[in-house]
Amino acid sequence: MSARLPASSPPRGPRLLLLSLLLLGAASGPRRGSAFYLPGLAPVNFCEDDKKSDECKAEIELFVNRLDSVESVLPYEYTAFDFCQASEGKRPSENLGQVLFGERIEPSPYKEDKNIRWASRWDYILESMPHTHIQWFSIMNSLVIVLFLSGMVAMIMLRTLHKDIARYNQMDSTEDAQEEFGWKLVHGDIFRPPRKGMLLSVFLGSGTQILIMTFVTLFFACLGFLSPANRGALMTCAVVLWVLLGTPAGYVAARFYKSFGGEKWKTNVLLTSFLCPGIVFADFFIMNLILWGEGSSAAIPFGTLVAILALWFCISVPLTFIGAYFGFKKNAIEHPVRTNQIPRQIPEQSFYTKPLPGIIMGGILPFGCIFIQLFFILNSIWSHQMYYMFGFLFLVFIILVITCSEATILLCYFHLCAEDYHWQWRSFLTSGFTAVYFLIYAIHYFFSKLQITGTASTILYFGYTMIMVLIFFLFTGTIGFFACFWFVTKIYSVVKVD
Numbered sequence: 001m002s003a004r005l006p007a008s009s010p011p012r013g014p015r016l017l018l019l020s021l022l023l024l025g026a027a028s029g030p031r032r033g034s035a036f037y038l039p040g041l042a043p044v045n046f047c048e049d050d051k052k053s054d055e056c057k058a059e060i061e062l063f064v065n066r067l068d069s070v071e072s073v074l075p076y077e078y079t080a081f082d083f084c085q086a087s088e089g090k091r092p093s094e095n096l097g098q099v100l101f102g103e104r105i106e107p108s109p110y111k112e113d114k115n116i117r118w119a120s121r122w123d124y125i126l127e128s129m130p131h132t133h134i135q136w137f138s139i140m141n142s143l144v145i146v147l148f149l150s151g152m153v154a155m156i157m158l159r160t161l162h163k164d165i166a167r168y169n170q171m172d173s174t175e176d177a178q179e180e181f182g183w184k185l186v187h188g189d190i191f192r193p194p195r196k197g198m199l200l201s202v203f204l205g206s207g208t209q210i211l212i213m214t215f216v217t218l219f220f221a222c223l224g225f226l227s228p229a230n231r232g233a234l235m236t237c238a239v240v241l242w243v244l245l246g247t248p249a250g251y252v253a254a255r256f257y258k259s260f261g262g263e264k265w266k267t268n269v270l271l272t273s274f275l276c277p278g279i280v281f282a283d284f285f286i287m288n289l290i291l292w293g294e295g296s297s298a299a300i301p302f303g304t305l306v307a308i309l310a311l312w313f314c315i316s317v318p319l320t321f322i323g324a325y326f327g328f329k330k331n332a333i334e335h336p337v338r339t340n341q342i343p344r345q346i347p348e349q350s351f352y353t354k355p356l357p358g359i360i361m362g363g364i365l366p367f368g369c370i371f372i373q374l375f376f377i378l379n380s381i382w383s384h385q386m387y388y389m390f391g392f393l394f395l396v397f398i399i400l401v402i403t404c405s406e407a408t409i410l411l412c413y414f415h416l417c418a419e420d421y422h423w424q425w426r427s428f429l430t431s432g433f434t435a436v437y438f439l440i441y442a443i444h445y446f447f448s449k450l451q452i453t454g455t456a457s458t459i460l461y462f463g464y465t466m467i468m469v470l471i472f473f474l475f476t477g478t479i480g481f482f483a484c485f486w487f488v489t490k491i492y493s494v495v496k497v498d
Contacts, residue, residue, distance in 0.1 A: 062108040063092065065231070066297050068384050070450075073457045074296040075102040096239060096307075097232025102291075102298025146369040146399050153406040157413065161491060168495045183416035184495060188340035190416075190488055194424035197260035198268060200481075203428065205253025205320075206276040207478025210471055212248060213241040218397055221390040243311045246273070246319030254327025269324040273317045276474060280467050281312070287463045294456055336493035346420050353418040355426055358411045362430030366403045366476060367437040370396055374438070378445050382452075382461065404431040404476050405483035412484045423484055431480025435473035439465065 047056040064078040092105045168184050194200055217238045220226055226233045253272040254265065262268060291299035300308075351357060373389075373396045380387035408431045412423050442465045446452070452461060 063105050064108045065098075065103040065105055070383070071453050071457075073382060073452060073460050074291065074294050075298050076295070077104045077297040078106055078108075080295070080297070095232045095236050096304070097235030097237075099232070099300060099304050100235050100239075101232060102296060103231060104297045143369070143395065143399060146365070146403055149365065150399075150402050150406050153410050157406070157410060161413075165491070165495055182419075183413070183491070186344060186416060186419055186421040187337045187492055187495075189344045189421040190337065190339075190423070190492060191335040192339050192343060192421065193260040194422065196425070197262055198257060198264070198271065200424060200428065201253045201257035201260060201262070201268060202271045202275055203474055204256055204478055204481060205249040205251075205272045207474040207481075208252045209242060209245045209249035210475045211478055212245050213238060214397065214475065216241055218390065218394040222394045226390075239308075239311075243316045244319070246316040247323035250320035250323030250325075251327040252323075254324040255330065255333065258328055258330075259333040265324065265328050269321055272324065273320045276470070277312060277316070279470065281308075283463055283467050287460055290456055290460060290463075336489060344419070344421070346422075347418070349415075349418055349420060353415045353420060355422075355429075358415060359426065359429045359433050362407050362411050362480075363433035363435075363437050363476075365407045366400055366431060366434040367441075369399050369403050370434075371441060374441060375445070378442070378449075382445075382450060400476070401479055404434070404479040407431065408480035408483050409487045412487060416488075423488060424481065427484035428477040428481045431483075432473045432477030434476045435469045438472050439469045442469070 066075040067078055067080065068075050091107065094103060094105055098105070164182065164184075217226070217234065220237060221234060226237055250269055250272055253268060257265070257268045285305075288300050288305070352361075373393055376385075376387055376389065377393075379385045408427050411430055412427055415426065416423065446461060450461075452458060
């Protein structure tokens with residue numbers, strides 16, 4: 001059983017409004033006795049019964065949210081069983097994130113130890129969490145290793161490319177040109193449209209939407225606007241941002257689809273609006289049917305499902321169409337070299353430059369920088385533990401972006417030197433393969449860390465895991481593609497091509 005203290009919780013109003021008030025207060029100049037609001041939790045004063053007033057409460061109201069078990073992922077309402085029945089009282093409303101996580105806030109029969117200091121209110125929760133004190137060194141160690149490897153990759157790439165570009169630009173005679181080798185030979189095919197360009201552009205649009213959503217959500221979480229005490233705030237923020245970011249998704253998908261030579265713009269924008277979100281919603285709906293059948297509090301009410309669909313169809317889809325309109329209206333991306341009419345024959349490749357080995361190797365380093373944080377995140381989702389290390393998570397997010405970019409660029413350079421110019425899908429799949437390692441780790445976590453029993457709980461675990469894997473695949477794959485797109489555009493724009 002987990003309980004919530006709304007008296008200690010921050011207001012549910014928009015945090016941006018509070019930030020605006022803070023800025024206005026700061027602009028008005030210093031005053032005696034003035035105060036300002038910092039992101040996070042706002043303290044509430046309590047006093048004895050004989051001293052209570054409108055500004056000083058005498059009783060702390062405790063609320064309960066749900067009952068959990070280590071052997072099941074099915075949460076139930078606190079009143080689903082006939083023990084410790086709650087007294088009748090006002091029931092607070094839940095936000096979208098709380099509803100999605102199955103929290104049903106109800107009055108509690110328990111009374112709260114007012115002699116606990118405000119600064120110590122979380123101690124009993126943090127002390128009950130295992131591995132809290134021993135993970136800080138491991139996290140820092142992983143970050144240092146990843147930064148060191150990233151620096152080494154960057155140095156190798158810069159030195160090698162500098163020599164290649166200098167050598168190619170010094171080849172003036174026809175005899176020298178005939179002896180060219182490596183990545184310059186494929187300049188006439190490097191920007192040839194990829195196969196299944198429609199699907200790739202749709203993935204890039206959805207991945208861009210997820211990438212921006214993740215960055216903004218973690219940024220606000222680091223500032224304290226999405227405190228763990230304000231349950232459901234993180235999920236609510238992510239869902240709202242995803243809905244509002246339909247415009248960049250449609251724009252990116254349309255822009256690259258047009259550059260790939262596509263003309264079916266209606267199909268492109270429809271797939272961007274419905275393909276990936278539709279897969280996620282279908283999985284989510286099937287999981288919700290199981291929760292309904294089990295009578296769990298995590299089952300989303302019909303009204304909330306209608307509200308989610310309304311946000312999708314009435315806000316996200318129109319914004320995606322608007323972004324696609326501006327994307328198709330602009331001219332196609334101008335490439336630094338022209339594409340030959342006849343495709344160049346790709347020579348026989350060695351083992352490490354073939355697509356599958358390179359893709360498998362490409363996801364190892366990015367996964368290495370996230371697996372410790374992944375352990376904490378899975379604990380917070382499935383083991384009912386509090387996650388509060390958003391600063392480290394944001395730092396790991398930045399390192400993940402850098403590592404995906406550099407690892408993908410390095411492998412792209414290798415297969416370009418081997419005269420294989422099919423870089424578009426390979427770059428997306430190379431960094432996107434990190435999601436496969438994510439899935440393998442989630443399977444390992446299920447069998448080694450959890451005590452879940454029952455068919456329904458097992459289906460729910462892997463059903464929700466597949467949603468996370470798909471989102472992570474689109475997220476990391478988009479990073480790899482954008483990194484390689486910048487890379488090939490840069491190197492082919494600085495060499496002399498006859």
